[in-house]
Amino acid sequence: MGGDQGPHVTISAALMAVNHLPHLHLILCGDSSVIAEQLEKQHFSAHPQISFIHASQVVEMDDKPAQAIRGKKDSSMRKAIDLVKEGKAQACVSSGNTGALLSIAHYVLKTIPGVERPALISALPTHDPEKNVFLLDLGANVFCDSNILYQFGLMGSVLAGEVDNIDEPKVALLNMGAEDIKGSDTIKQAAAQLKENPDINYVGFVEGNDIFNDKADVIVCDGFVGNVALKTCEGVALMVASKLQQNLESSFFRRILSKILTLPVKKLYKSMNPDQYNGASLIGLRGIVVKSHGNANSHAIFAALMEAVKEVERQVPEKIQHKLEQRLLHRP
Amino acid sequence: MGGDQGPHVTISAALMAVNHLPHLHLILCGDSSVIAEQLEKQHFSAHPQISFIHASQVVEMDDKPAQAIRGKKDSSMRKAIDLVKEGKAQACVSSGNTGALLSIAHYVLKTIPGVERPALISALPTHDPEKNVFLLDLGANVFCDSNILYQFGLMGSVLAGEVDNIDEPKVALLNMGAEDIKGSDTIKQAAAQLKENPDINYVGFVEGNDIFNDKADVIVCDGFVGNVALKTCEGVALMVASKLQQNLESSFFRRILSKILTLPVKKLYKSMNPDQYNGASLIGLRGIVVKSHGNANSHAIFAALMEAVKEVERQVPEKIQHKLEQRLLHRP
Numbered sequence: 001m002g003g004d005q006g007p008h009v010t011i012s013a014a015l016m017a018v019n020h021l022p023h024l025h026l027i028l029c030g031d032s033s034v035i036a037e038q039l040e041k042q043h044f045s046a047h048p049q050i051s052f053i054h055a056s057q058v059v060e061m062d063d064k065p066a067q068a069i070r071g072k073k074d075s076s077m078r079k080a081i082d083l084v085k086e087g088k089a090q091a092c093v094s095s096g097n098t099g100a101l102l103s104i105a106h107y108v109l110k111t112i113p114g115v116e117r118p119a120l121i122s123a124l125p126t127h128d129p130e131k132n133v134f135l136l137d138l139g140a141n142v143f144c145d146s147n148i149l150y151q152f153g154l155m156g157s158v159l160a161g162e163v164d165n166i167d168e169p170k171v172a173l174l175n176m177g178a179e180d181i182k183g184s185d186t187i188k189q190a191a192a193q194l195k196e197n198p199d200i201n202y203v204g205f206v207e208g209n210d211i212f213n214d215k216a217d218v219i220v221c222d223g224f225v226g227n228v229a230l231k232t233c234e235g236v237a238l239m240v241a242s243k244l245q246q247n248l249e250s251s252f253f254r255r256i257l258s259k260i261l262t263l264p265v266k267k268l269y270k271s272m273n274p275d276q277y278n279g280a281s282l283i284g285l286r287g288i289v290v291k292s293h294g295n296a297n298s299h300a301i302f303a304a305l306m307e308a309v310k311e312v313e314r315q316v317p318e319k320i321q322h323k324l325e326q327r328l329l330h331r332p
Numbered sequence: 333m334g335g336d337q338g339p340h341v342t343i344s345a346a347l348m349a350v351n352h353l354p355h356l357h358l359i360l361c362g363d364s365s366v367i368a369e370q371l372e373k374q375h376f377s378a379h380p381q382i383s384f385i386h387a388s389q390v391v392e393m394d395d396k397p398a399q400a401i402r403g404k405k406d407s408s409m410r411k412a413i414d415l416v417k418e419g420k421a422q423a424c425v426s427s428g429n430t431g432a433l434l435s436i437a438h439y440v441l442k443t444i445p446g447v448e449r450p451a452l453i454s455a456l457p458t459h460d461p462e463k464n465v466f467l468l469d470l471g472a473n474v475f476c477d478s479n480i481l482y483q484f485g486l487m488g489s490v491l492a493g494e495v496d497n498i499d500e501p502k503v504a505l506l507n508m509g510a511e512d513i514k515g516s517d518t519i520k521q522a523a524a525q526l527k528e529n530p531d532i533n534y535v536g537f538v539e540g541n542d543i544f545n546d547k548a549d550v551i552v553c554d555g556f557v558g559n560v561a562l563k564t565c566e567g568v569a570l571m572v573a574s575k576l577q578q579n580l581e582s583s584f585f586r587r588i589l590s591k592i593l594t595l596p597v598k599k600l601y602k603s604m605n606p607d608q609y610n611g612a613s614l615i616g617l618r619g620i621v622v623k624s625h626g627n628a629n630s631h632a633i634f635a636a637l638m639e640a641v642k643e644v645e646r647q648v649p650e651k652i653q654h655k656l657e658q659r660l661l662h663r664p
Contacts, residue, residue, distance in 0.1 A: 025420045040460050062511070064513065073642070091363070108454035125571070126571070127571055127575075128572055129575075139509075140509050141515050142508070142515065143516065157357060174560060176471050176474070176555065176556050176560065177471075177559075179394070181396065183474065183556070184475065184556070207560070207563045208559070208560045208561065208562065208563030208564035208565075208566070209563040209567035209569055209570070210567065211564060211567055212567045212570070212571040213567075214570065221560070223508065223559050224508050224515070224516070224557065225557055226417065227508035227509075227539075227540070228506060228508065228540040228553070228557050228560065228561055229540065229541070229560055229561065229564045230387075230540065231539045231540030231541040231542075232540035232541065232543060232561045232564045232565060233540075233568050234540070234541045235540055235542065235543055235544045235545075236539035236544065236564070236565050236568040236569055236572075237568055237572060238544070239457070239458070239459055239544040240568075240569060240572045240573075241572075242459055243459075243461075244576070289646075293386065
């Protein structure tokens with residue numbers, strides 16, 4: 001029940017989700033009096049698909065991960081993850097403090113055997129309106145050795161295959177050049193490991209400008225690089241939109257005409273709207289955890305809930321585990 | 333005389349530049365018969381402001397740096413840098429192999445005393461049409477320790493101050509979060525060093541989306557991260573433009589109207605056109621070297637030539653050296 005916009009957006013997203021999926025059951029974790037008050041405000045004293053669990057603590061946005069693990073055992077975030085651990089929930093969705101969520105989830109759920117570190121992964125739009133690209137890691141791990149990058153490639157490949165139904169997803173490493181000699185030893189070793197695995201359709205190095213074309217379905221990098229790339233995307237998209245607005249409004253005549261053109265511009269915005277791409281998944285854990293933007297609105301949280309539902313239906317953690325076991329069995 | 337588009341674009345950029353600046357003298361390095369032929373094609377058998385020096389070798393785009401240093405001593409790239417070393421030219425502009433250019437320039441010119449590694453720096457557009465932001469390193473150094481990042485901050489500050497006339501340029505470090513606890517130890521140490529220097533207006537950590545707002549005039553990161561960020565910018569801008577085009581052309585009625593709106597869209601493109609931001613400077617060397625895009629057209633190469641002229645006029649290397657000496661003198 002975190003997030004910058006307050007609990008009412010979470011409640012309204014929850015109501016949207018249960019109305020959309022009659023088989024979905026949501027357990028809201030947080031201050032029960034606040035949840036009840038918000039439900040009432042939205043004209044529901046109770047909903048058959050929604051239950052709630054009281055939490056007396058809140059993980060604040062500036063809580064350090066270690067603080068959150070040790071000192072916030074009765075927080076809404078911890079309780080939600082505990083429910084997944086206990087099998088009482090099949091997935092956890094949170095828009096709270098990312099670092100704390102990562103640490104608590106890692107601490108409580110543990111990683112899948114063979115996975116050293118969980119990763120944050122999200123879908124981004126591409127030139128092709130029908131196609132997304134999955135980028136990982138988006139900030140869970142500042143540094144990654146070649147083994148970890150290799151595991152990210154494997155996990156990303158499973159997620160893209162299962163969630164987006166891509167046959168043999170093209171997996172690439174994000175580098176500062178497409179040539180084999182470019183980049184660090186770590187990335188070159190990761191490339192060799194990915195190339196070696198016949199289960200992974202490894203397509204080589206790609207550069208920042210390749211994220212949005214058809215070169216890859218899954219792009220792997222360390223969390224620092226992924227975080228910068230993701231936020232740079234957001235920054236450029238915002239700047240282009242604001243510059244276009246300025247230019248469209250720069251004369252009266254065009255201002256009138258621009259009104260007629262708001263539809264395609266809105267359509268463009270919608271096709272690139274971060275809300276519909278909301279929901280970075282924390283993969284590599286023995287359970288499903290989806291991170292929503294801190295400042296997500298109800299539509300964005302709804303998108304994150306739907307992402308979690310998809311991962312439950314497609315049994316993503318089980319499939320990652322299966323692929324890893326297969327790989328270990330096949331290893332010479 | 334390198335570049336993907338052949339020597340005619342370089343010659344035509346050279347002619348534009350000498351016509352624009354009557355005090356400019358250009359020395360073209362390359363195959364003299366090709367240069368003469370190209371000049372003739374553009375109706376000049378000779379030009380009083382243009383001379384040329386024959387080079388029998390060419391650094392190819394796939395030559396490794398060490399190969400280029402040892403095996404291509406008679407290449408156009410080497411000859412151009414030698415001219416700067418010998419004081420016969422005040423700056424070198426090249427659109428050839430970036431890695432080779434960096435290595436040859438580093439090898440021949442050496443760094444300014446106190447500078448460990450040269451960096452690639454370039455100006456990028458921001459929300460404010462009147463304001464650029466300088467990003468470095470763009471790919472010269474895959475990894476950088478905190479000292480190197482600190483030196484980049486200092487050099488970037490001098491360049492922004494001198495070339496863009498910014499008073500006390502705001503210097504920031506690119507990180508995966510704005511909070512002090514975020515990122516690697518290296519970046520935290522660099523932050524401490526930058527904060528300590530009273531000559532640098534250090535403003536803290538920024539994230540990828542902050543590149544284009546007013547938080548900083550100079551943004552520092554290692555070459556891997558900078559290269560990915562820069563190319564991601566190009567990729568997003570291209571995607572947004574192509575999506576807008578698709579949406580504008582999606583109905584007959586809007587197709588007609590969109591014709592009337594081509595002016596603002598063109599204006600937008602112009603304001604963000606990579607050509608006008610062409611010319612990444614290689615700073616930290618005892619001489620001025622400007623790298624133009626490999627696939628630059630003549631307008632882009634012209635922009636790179638103008639960047640080199642500005643740096644010569646503002647004596648950028650001397651000012652970096654002076655700042656570093658001052659800093660060393662002031663050090664407790």
